[in-house]
Amino acid sequence: METQERTGYSVVSKIRMKDKNHTYRWVKHRMFYIYSPDNGRLRFALCLYHMALTSSNVPDFMIVNIIKGKVVVKNKLDYKNILSPGELEVLKFLGEGYASKEIAGILSISINTVNRHRQNILEKLKVKNSTQAFKDSFF
Structure with missing residues (x-):
């Protein structure tokens, strides 16, 4: 896959985090990869976190084509x-x-x-x- 094409995808996963009351909460973790235009190597990853209402709101893992808005891989890391x-x-x-x-x-x-x-x-x-x-x- 070419570098330009790779930028059109994000990874979504489910993680748990403790809140200030030491209670675990489900969090939707979304990662976007940014590649260097000079050498095509990964420059950095941008992570976004969003509180999930329930664990069923977020799949364990998926890859999303953010340009087309379609799930490419869902829970493949089973x-x-x-x-x-x-x-x-x-x-x-x-x-x-x-x-x-x-x-x-x-x-x-x-x-x-x-x-x-x-x-x-x-x-x-x-x-x-x-x-x-x-x-x-x-x-």
Whole structure:
């Protein structure tokens, strides 16, 4: 996708934030990406936050073509449809800070299997590291 075309999209997601009374509230998070005209690289992202009346008002994740006003992708980051059950288990333990050797012991699998699951997670989710995979997973 060309840089000019990418500017026509935004990402919408649902997050929780604590209010001044320490009560969690649902918030609609919308992100717009701004690219450099010089080199086409991402320059910055603009985030907008809007209080949601209920959690059902906001999908977990979607990509919107803001020029056409159409939803392009909705809830595509459902990792249960992308990752195998074994990969999901490994990702959960990675997010909790366990090392591969510890995960292998907990799940009674070889460290080679854990490492294969880790590789598959990175490839399937198109992320650079396990931390990013867990952060994006909404566990």
